[in-house]
Amino acid sequence: MAEGHVVGIDLGTTNSLVAYMEGDRPVVIPGVDGSNLVPSVVALDPITARGGRPTVTVGNSARKALIETPERVIYSVKRLMGRGLEEIQDELKLFPFHLAGDLDAGPPDPNEVPRIQLGELRFTPPEISAYILRQLKRNAERFFGAPVTQAVITVPAYFNDAQRQATKDAGRMAGLEVLRLVNEPTAAALAYGLDRAKEGTIAVYDLGGGTFDISILKLRDGIFEVQSTNGDTHLGGDDIDNLLLAIALDEIHAEHGVELRRHPGAVQAVRNASIEAKIKLSTELMAQFDIELPNGDRYQREMPRAVFEMLIEPVLARTAGPCKQALADAGLSPDQIDEVVLVGGSTRIPAVRQLVDDLFHLKARGKKPHIELNPDEVVALGAAVQADILAGASKSTEEMLLLDVTPLSLGIEALGGGVARIIQRNSTIPASATEHFTTGVDGQTNVAIHVVQGERELAADCRSLARFDLKGIPPMSAGLPRIEVKFLIDADGILHVSAREQRSGQAAQIDVKPTYGLTDEQVESMILDSFDHAEEDFAKRLLIEARNEAETILAAVERAPRSPAWAQLRGEEQAAIAAARDRLAQLRQGDNAAQIREATLALDQATRRFAELMMEAAVSTALRGKTMNAAGEELAEAVTAPHAMAPAEFR
Amino acid sequence: MIKVLDSAVPVACWSCSIGHNDSTLFCPHCSKIQPPPGGDYFSVFGLEPKLNLDLAALEHEFHRLSRRLHPDRFARAEENEKQWSLADTALLNDAYRTLKDPLRRTEYLLKLKGAEIGEEHSGPENTNKDRKDPSRVPADLLEEVFELNMQLEEMRAARNTGQDDPDLQASLEQAKRRFDGLLVEVDQDLRNQWQLWDEADAAARKTAEKTMVALLDRRRYLSNLVRDVNETLGA
Numbered sequence: 001m002a003e004g005h006v007v008g009i010d011l012g013t014t015n016s017l018v019a020y021m022e023g024d025r026p027v028v029i030p031g032v033d034g035s036n037l038v039p040s041v042v043a044l045d046p047i048t049a050r051g052g053r054p055t056v057t058v059g060n061s062a063r064k065a066l067i068e069t070p071e072r073v074i075y076s077v078k079r080l081m082g083r084g085l086e087e088i089q090d091e092l093k094l095f096p097f098h099l100a101g102d103l104d105a106g107p108p109d110p111n112e113v114p115r116i117q118l119g120e121l122r123f124t125p126p127e128i129s130a131y132i133l134r135q136l137k138r139n140a141e142r143f144f145g146a147p148v149t150q151a152v153i154t155v156p157a158y159f160n161d162a163q164r165q166a167t168k169d170a171g172r173m174a175g176l177e178v179l180r181l182v183n184e185p186t187a188a189a190l191a192y193g194l195d196r197a198k199e200g201t202i203a204v205y206d207l208g209g210g211t212f213d214i215s216i217l218k219l220r221d222g223i224f225e226v227q228s229t230n231g232d233t234h235l236g237g238d239d240i241d242n243l244l245l246a247i248a249l250d251e252i253h254a255e256h257g258v259e260l261r262r263h264p265g266a267v268q269a270v271r272n273a274s275i276e277a278k279i280k281l282s283t284e285l286m287a288q289f290d291i292e293l294p295n296g297d298r299y300q301r302e303m304p305r306a307v308f309e310m311l312i313e314p315v316l317a318r319t320a321g322p323c324k325q326a327l328a329d330a331g332l333s334p335d336q337i338d339e340v341v342l343v344g345g346s347t348r349i350p351a352v353r354q355l356v357d358d359l360f361h362l363k364a365r366g367k368k369p370h371i372e373l374n375p376d377e378v379v380a381l382g383a384a385v386q387a388d389i390l391a392g393a394s395k396s397t398e399e400m401l402l403l404d405v406t407p408l409s410l411g412i413e414a415l416g417g418g419v420a421r422i423i424q425r426n427s428t429i430p431a432s433a434t435e436h437f438t439t440g441v442d443g444q445t446n447v448a449i450h451v452v453q454g455e456r457e458l459a460a461d462c463r464s465l466a467r468f469d470l471k472g473i474p475p476m477s478a479g480l481p482r483i484e485v486k487f488l489i490d491a492d493g494i495l496h497v498s499a500r501e502q503r504s505g506q507a508a509q510i511d512v513k514p515t516y517g518l519t520d521e522q523v524e525s526m527i528l529d530s531f532d533h534a535e536e537d538f539a540k541r542l543l544i545e546a547r548n549e550a551e552t553i554l555a556a557v558e559r560a561p562r563s564p565a566w567a568q569l570r571g572e573e574q575a576a577i578a579a580a581r582d583r584l585a586q587l588r589q590g591d592n593a594a595q596i597r598e599a600t601l602a603l604d605q606a607t608r609r610f611a612e613l614m615m616e617a618a619v620s621t622a623l624r625g626k627t628m629n630a631a632g633e634e635l636a637e638a639v640t641a642p643h644a645m646a647p648a649e650f651r
Numbered sequence: 652m653i654k655v656l657d658s659a660v661p662v663a664c665w666s667c668s669i670g671h672n673d674s675t676l677f678c679p680h681c682s683k684i685q686p687p688p689g690g691d692y693f694s695v696f697g698l699e700p701k702l703n704l705d706l707a708a709l710e711h712e713f714h715r716l717s718r719r720l721h722p723d724r725f726a727r728a729e730e731n732e733k734q735w736s737l738a739d740t741a742l743l744n745d746a747y748r749t750l751k752d753p754l755r756r757t758e759y760l761l762k763l764k765g766a767e768i769g770e771e772h773s774g775p776e777n778t779n780k781d782r783k784d785p786s787r788v789p790a791d792l793l794e795e796v797f798e799l800n801m802q803l804e805e806m807r808a809a810r811n812t813g814q815d816d817p818d819l820q821a822s823l824e825q826a827k828r829r830f831d832g833l834l835v836e837v838d839q840d841l842r843n844q845w846q847l848w849d850e851a852d853a854a855a856r857k858t859a860e861k862t863m864v865a866l867l868d869r870r871r872y873l874s875n876l877v878r879d880v881n882e883t884l885g886a
Contacts, residue, residue: 391727431745
């Protein structure tokens with residue numbers, strides 16, 4: 001069994017984080033740039049790497065590419081997870097996703113997993129998510145200096161079976177064994193519940209970048225028992241951004257005659273301005289837009305908070321229905337909720353807090369919602385707590401147990417297109433149901449079953465999960481075979497089905513056709529790189545990374561004598577650099593990653609004064625009238641060793 | 652008459668090989684988790700089939716068993732133990748969900764005793780039944796239900812044409828109160844039967860079971876009716 005750290009991952013629409021338990025406290029592991037949040041943005045570098053495939057970057061560096069090369073960048077891919085072509089049409093109108101299917105001849109298969117065109121390559125949504133997960137995995141591995149192979153990943157509580165499966169697939173592609181999918185609001189409750197041996201009923205209101213969840217839990221003796229959950233997997237801060245963006249684009253078109261929608265890079269700039277304005281309006285009463293347009297005009301506008309609140313009211317109002325339904329399903333009135341926890345960046349908006357206050361009668365009862373933990377981090381912290389529970393190694397979590405529920409009812413399509421519910425929503429998982437089927441025609445040897453998820457009366461209105469074909473039924477008179485089918489929803493909220501024919505004792509064979517999803521073979525073929533798994537491979541990767549870093553600094557030192565700053569160095573300084581260079585050049589050929597790193601750092605130290613001299617030279621060049629850009633290019637030539645935690649390149 | 656205990660089949664523990672009674676979640680000798688036992692939902696909690704249950708004790712036992720059985724406790728265990736933990740916990744959850752709810756508990760017990768419960772859906776063939784199967788109208792309510800259905804039709808028609816009919820509204824609300832009251836009565840009758848069944852001998856139990864099947868039918872009919880009235884009033 002693999003031991004070692006089990007990390008907790010919040011794979012968010014906007015940002016992703018990785019955390020672990022440090023003793024009895026969960027902490028977020030910072031990324032290479034020192035920031036806890038890794039933007040859920042994936043970009044293909046324009047420059048092709050040595051292997052021929054373009055380099056993939058993730059996070060802040062990918063976000064920078066959004067304005068320059070928007071067609072090579074993707075964000076908010078979580079909105080596409082586990083969804084079919086027909087379901088994502090609305091997303092396509094609002095987000096700059098480019099479907100690869102558009103380019104192919106013939107109509108696309110609606111049951112295919114959509115493929116996203118990114119530059120010259122195509123990816124499924126789980127593959128894009130896998131790149132984000134791999135970045136988090138690597139951040140953790142750098143932090144621990146050891147491989148990380150097991151993780152808990154959070155998903156919106158209201159995610160259906162296909163969305164959960166897609167998330168699990170992404171983990172596998174990233175070289176992670178997903179020990180558990182945890183619902184985001186429940187994870188937040190775990191993070192809050194850690195310190196206090198609380199008893200009572202709490203509601204978690206989680207409005208994130210792209211999803212909304214409400215969960216009601218009962219806490220008792222360390223057991224976190226979810227009573228009910230509800231939500232909307234396509235409602236979040238993104239929707240507010242899109243609203244502001246649409247207004248700005250319309251006004252720019254009307255006032256300046258510029259249709260920015262044809263310039264993806266410019267749209268992105270306006271989008272960033274919208275996000276800034278939104279964030280500012282959480283603390284200020286007024287935000288300003290000031291954007292330079294391609295024709296040289298400026299779009300300037302003031303946005304008072306009152307106007308902003310009026311604009312977003314319809315978006316926020318969509319969270320009220322799920323809250324009321326969750327209360328009704330739990331059989332509780334708002335006054336019976338002891339505490340409310342706020343999760344997700346969007347809960348910083350004062351109007352959201354007001355709405356929560358109204359929904360749960362907080363002020364009237366002298367209560368305040370919990371916001372002590374950073375709403376951007378609390379889900380990852382809770383995932384780390386759950387990871388610790390699963391690792392079973394720690395005193396601080398040994399008394400804790402999470403009992404979650406399935407958010408949606410599971411049903412079978414009945415004759416006439418109705419739905420026979422077999423597992424009700426808000427059932428504690430794992431949950432199971434056994435159904436019996438028979439044949440309608442003499443000698444019939446197979447029976448088709450259509451499994452759906454949802455609350456609507458007609459199967460056509462529910463989410464189709466899978467079609468099962470029970471095959472190999474021994475030929476008998478109609479109605480005589482008795483096929484027992486067992487449906488089991490596991491602790492991840494994912495459905496498993498098994499069947500047997502009872503009269504003949506034969507195990508019936510089941511062909512599962514997931515409605516939208518990847519087959520095992522497809523997932524297998526999309527595993528990012530096999531060498532992410534074993535420990536020897538981990539050592540190999542550390543070595544490759546160390547060599548890459550060494551090569552980068554050696555190449556820069558090679559160019560150094562051509563710089564005028566070189567002549568300003570004293571003889572012994574030049575000699576010290578040469579010695580450190582030779583040592584690294586020699587070690588680079590060897591197999592010791594630690595030695596290569598150490599020699600790289602030594603060379604970096606030796607060249608520090610040279611780097612400073614070059615910096616000064618570049619600045620004075622700029623002052624002599626050269627453009628800042630040219631100076632910048634020279635600066636980029638400066639010798640700086642990659643930081644010990646420099647981002648790994650993906651090849 | 653020879654009494655056969657259905658849980659008397661001895662099974663060898665997969666881990667320590669010592670035989671044990673098969674209705675156990677853990678081996679009594681080595682404490683290892685076992686594949687799902689064969690007994691009913693009551694036996695999961697070590698209970699005899701009963702209709703009056705101490706819900707606080709049931710919850711306590713549910714939590715105690717969850718702590719030992721839950722897949723979270725077996726995340727790094729061998730594959731077979733993982734599978735049994737999953738199956739056992741599903742059984743525990745299904746059992747708790749059924750037993751903690753008085754109506755589900757009653758239906759479950761009656762089914763265990765071989766009763767046919769109406770509107771069960773045990774497969775795709777017998778779903779989609781009409782909610783208001785006229786043959787199932789309780790005889791004493793025939794007239795009232797007939798009247799109510801007429802009023803509901805009128806109300807819907809009025810709604811469709813955008814009219815308000817305060818008299819009809821008031822009359823429907825009165826009917827709703829009347830049927831709500833009848834529901835409370837049925838629930839009280841059911842509780843009385845629980846008491847009877849729990850304390851009775853086999854013959855008297857049969858009578859109580861028949862009464863409860865009828866009461867459940869009546870209850871289902873009434874609650875569908877109240878739901879219809881609520882939907883129409885709330886529309």
